Amino acid sequence: xxxxxxxxxxxxxxxxxxxxxxxxxxxxxxxxxxxxxxxxxxxxxxxxxxxxxxxxxxxxxxxxxxxxxxxxxxxxxxxxxxxxxxxxxxxxxxxxxxxxxxxxxxxxxxxxxxxxxxxxxxxxxxxxxxxxxxxxxxxxxxxxxxxxxxxxxxxxxxxxxxxxxxxxxxxxxxxxxxxxxxxxxxxxxxxxxxxxxxxxxxxxxxxxxxxxxxxxxxxxxxxxxxxxxxxxxxxxxxxxxxxxxxxxxxxxxxxxxxxxxxxxxxxxxxxxxxxxxxxxxxxxxxxxxxxxxxxxxxxxxxxxxxxxxxxxxxxxxxxxxxxxxxxxxxxxxxxxxxxxxxxxxxxxxxxxxxxxxxxxxxxxxxxxxxxxxxxxxxxxxxxxxxxxxxxxxxxxxxxxxxxxxxxxxxxxxxxxxxxxxxxxxxxxxxxxxxxxxxxxxxxxxxxxxxxxxxxxxxxxxxx
Amino acid sequence: xxxxxxxxxxxxxxxxxxxxxxxxxxxxxxxxxxxxxxxxxxxxxxxxxxxxxxxxxxxxxxxxxxxxxxxxxxxxxxxxxxxxxxxxxxxxxxxxxxxxxxxxxxxxxxxxxxxxxxxxxxxxxxxxxxxxxxxxxxxxxxxxxxxxxxxxxxxxxxxxxxxxxxxxxxxxxxxxxxxxxxxxxxxxxxxxxxxxxxxxxxxxxxxxxxxxxxxxxxxxxxxxxxxxxxxxxxxxxxxxxxxxxxxxxxxxxxxxxxxxxxxxxxxxxxxxxxxxxxxxxx
Ligand code: HEM
Numbered sequence: 100x101x102x103x104x105x106x107x108x109x110x111x112x113x114x115x116x117x118x119x120x121x122x123x124x125x126x127x128x129x130x131x132x133x134x135x136x137x138x139x140x141x142x143x144x145x146x147x148x149x150x151x152x153x154x155x156x157x158x159x160x161x162x163x164x165x166x167x168x169x170x171x172x173x174x175x176x177x178x179x180x181x182x183x184x185x186x187x188x189x190x191x192x193x194x195x196x197x198x199x200x201x202x203x204x205x206x207x208x209x210x211x212x213x214x215x216x217x218x219x220x221x222x223x224x225x226x227x228x229x230x231x232x233x234x235x236x237x238x239x240x241x242x243x244x245x246x247x248x249x250x251x252x253x254x255x256x257x258x259x260x261x262x263x264x265x266x267x268x269x270x271x272x273x274x275x276x277x278x279x280x281x282x283x284x285x286x287x288x289x290x291x292x293x294x295x296x297x298x299x300x301x302x303x304x305x306x307x308x309x310x311x312x313x314x315x316x317x318x319x320x321x322x323x324x325x326x327x328x329x330x331x332x333x334x335x336x337x338x339x340x341x342x343x344x345x346x347x348x349x350x351x352x353x354x355x356x357x358x359x360x361x362x363x364x365x366x367x368x369x370x371x372x373x374x375x376x377x378x379x380x381x382x383x384x385x386x387x388x389x390x391x392x393x394x395x396x397x398x399x400x401x402x403x404x405x406x407x408x409x410x411x412x413x414x415x416x417x418x419x420x421x422x423x424x425x426x427x428x429x430x431x432x433x434x435x436x437x438x439x440x441x442x443x444x445x446x447x448x449x450x451x452x453x454x455x456x457x458x459x460x461x462x463x464x465x466x467x468x469x470x471x472x473x474x475x476x477x478x479x480x481x482x483x484x485x486x487x488x489x490x491x492x493x494x495x496x497x498x499x500x501x502x503x504x505x506x507x508x509x510x511x512x513x514x515x516x517x518x519x520x521x522x523x524x525x526x527x528x529x530x531x532x533x534x535x536x537x538x539x540x541x542x543x544x545x546x547x548x549x550x551x552x553x554x555x556x557x558x559x560x561x562x
Numbered sequence: 563x564x565x566x567x568x569x570x571x572x573x574x575x576x577x578x579x580x581x582x583x584x585x586x587x588x589x590x591x592x593x594x595x596x597x598x599x600x601x602x603x604x605x606x607x608x609x610x611x612x613x614x615x616x617x618x619x620x621x622x623x624x625x626x627x628x629x630x631x632x633x634x635x636x637x638x639x640x641x642x643x644x645x646x647x648x649x650x651x652x653x654x655x656x657x658x659x660x661x662x663x664x665x666x667x668x669x670x671x672x673x674x675x676x677x678x679x680x681x682x683x684x685x686x687x688x689x690x691x692x693x694x695x696x697x698x699x700x701x702x703x704x705x706x707x708x709x710x711x712x713x714x715x716x717x718x719x720x721x722x723x724x725x726x727x728x729x730x731x732x733x734x735x736x737x738x739x740x741x742x743x744x745x746x747x748x749x750x751x752x753x754x755x756x757x758x759x760x761x762x763x764x765x766x767x768x769x770x771x772x773x774x775x776x777x778x779x780x781x782x783x784x785x786x787x788x789x790x791x792x793x794x795x796x797x798x799x800x801x802x803x804x805x806x807x808x809x810x811x812x813x814x815x816x817x818x819x820x821x822x823x824x825x826x827x828x829x830x831x832x833x834x835x836x837x838x839x840x841x842x843x844x
Contacts (some may be wrong), residue, residue, distance in 0.1 A: 124799040
C-alpha cells in the first residue's frame, strides 16, 4: 500500500513540476516550427518526389502534414492543462495560507538576512529614532505597524499581498482559452458557401470535408461589388445579404471584409469572390429534322424546350474544361422527371462534334457572367470562453508586471553603551523591481542623514 | 519638410547616439553617456514628427491610414519603440551604460528600412483585409513586445559578457567595469522580458480578436500566428525556468537570445520564407 502511494505521489510531483512545464513548452514550440515548415493540409501523395520515402513515411505516421490536429498534439495540450491543474492544487493552498497569515512577532536578528538591509547607529534616543523612522518609512513606503519582539522595537509595512494571486489568474486564463477552443471545435462548425448574385441558399459546405449542412434559414446575395483604387488595387469587397427564414425576409445587411453578419449564432464573413455563369443563349438543332430552336437558359434552372415535352438545364459551368476553354454542362430529360442524359458543350468550339445532347446539336451563342460572393460561415459557441480567457490573461499578466508584494521591516534596539540606539531596516519584494530598490536606497540615505552618529556627539557635548 | 527627410535624419541621429553610448562606455566618460541619452531623445522626437507627417501625407494622397501598414512603416515603428522603451528603462533605473545595444538596434532598423532595395517606402493604399481599427492596436502592441525583447537581447549579451569576464563579480577595469553588476543586470533583464511578454500577449490577443472579427477564426495556425506563438512559448518557458534551480542566470540569458531570434524570424523569416495571411507585408 505505502509503496503504491509513494508511486502516486511521485507521479503527482512530476505532474506538478516545472520541468514538465518546460518540456511541454519546448515540445509545443518545436512541433509548431515543424508545422510552419511543412505545408499543412497537403497530402503525402502530393509530397512524393519532394522528400525521400522514409521521410514521407515518418510524416505520414506522425501526421506531420496535419500536425495541429493530431492526437499527440492534443495530448501535449492536455498535458499542459494537467500540469497547470496539479501545480495549482499543490500551490494554491500554501499561497492562501501565506496570504491569511498575520505576522505578529518578529526576531530582529533576522533582519540582516533579507536581500535589502541596512543599519544605522544613532545618538538619538529610541523614542526620537522611532518618530523619525516612522516618518521616513511612511514617506517612502507607507505607515509602519508594530510587531511583538523581544528586546527591540520592531514594526512592519506590507503592501500588495494579493499580487501573489495574479499568476493563478494567468494560469486559469490559459485553461479557459483551451476549454473554449475545445468547445468550439466540438460544438461548432466551419464552412463556406458561394452565392451568385440573386441566389438563395442555406447549404454550407464544410471546410476540408465533402460534407455539407443545412442552416435552419437561408441567405440571399442581393448584390456583390468590388471597388478599386486608382491604382487598380482592390479597395473594398461588399456583399448585400438578406436572411430569409420561413419564406420571410428577416434581416438585410451589407458585409465587408472586416465587418461580418451574425444571425442566430452563425456568422457570415466576406472571404472571396468570383465570376460564375448567369445565363446562356443557346441554339438547339434537331439532328433529324434540321429544325433549330434558340432559347435563353438561366444557370441551373430547368426550361422546357418549346414544342416538345423535354426540359433542359445548365447543371454545371466550367471555366476551362480540359484546356478547351469554358464549357456548359447541359442535362436533358422529360418534363417533371429527372434528367436522363447530359453532356459538356464547349463554348468556344462550336464546330466540335461532341457538342450534342441526345438528338440535339448544340451551339452556345452567348454567355452572361455574374459575380458570386464567397462567404465563410462559422458557428463557434466556445468563443466567449476564449475571450473571457483573453481578458483574464491580460489583466493577470498586467498586474503580475505592475504589482508586487513588498514588505519593509524596521527595528530599533537600545545602544550597547546605554545611550543612543541601533536602527535597522530590511526589505523584501516578490518582484525585485528597480522602483523598490530605488525607494529602499532613498530611505537608507534619508536615515543615514537623519540618524547620523555625529548626533551622538552633539548630544554628549550639550551635557 | 517631408516625412522621408525627417526619417532620414532620424537614422543618422540614431547612429550618432550609438557612437556616443559606445564611446561613453569605452572611455568611462559619463558626459558622453548623457549626450547619448539626449541624442536618443532627439531622434525619438524627430522620428515621431516624421511618422505623424507621414500619416498626414497619407491623407493628402487620399488613402488616409495610420503609418503601420507595411514592412517599411513597421520597421520605423519598431525602431521608435525600441528607443522609447529603452529611454523609459534608463529613466527608471538611472543606468546609462546599457544604451549601446538599443541605440544600435534602433539604427539598424531604420537603416534597413531606408536602404534595403527590397523595401518599398512609398505610401500605399490599404488592402481590404487591413481596413480595421484593430490594425493599429495589433501592430502597436506586438511591436512594443518585440522592442522590449530587443532591449532584453542587448541586456542578455551584456549579462553574459559580465558573467564570463575573468574577474567577475567585480571587474577592476575595461568596458565591463562601468556596467551594473551581474545580479542587477539579471533583474533588469527579467523586468524587461516580463514587460515584453505582457505586450506580446496583448499583441497576439488583439490579432486573434481581429482575425475572429474579420475571418471568423481567432486562430488558424497561419505561419505568422504560429511563429508568434513559438516566440511566446519560449519566453513563457524563460519566465518559468527562472524559478528552477540552475536555470536562473546564463541559461535564462541564452533563452532570451533564442527568443529574440524567434522574434526576428516571426518578423522577417515568415514574410520572406513562408506564406500565409500575413504575406501582404512583403
Ligand atoms: C501557457 C501556459 C502558462 C502561462 C502563460 C504561464 C504564465 C505565467 C506567468 C506570466 C507567470 C509569472 C511569471 C513571473 O512572475 O516571473 C507564471 C508563474 C508561474 N507559473 Fe506559469 N504559466 C503557464 C503554465 C504553467 C504551468 C503548466 C505550470 C506548472 C507547473 C506553471 C507554474 C508556474 C509557477 C510555479 C509560477 C511561479 C509562481 C510564483 O512566482 O509564485 N505555469 N506563469
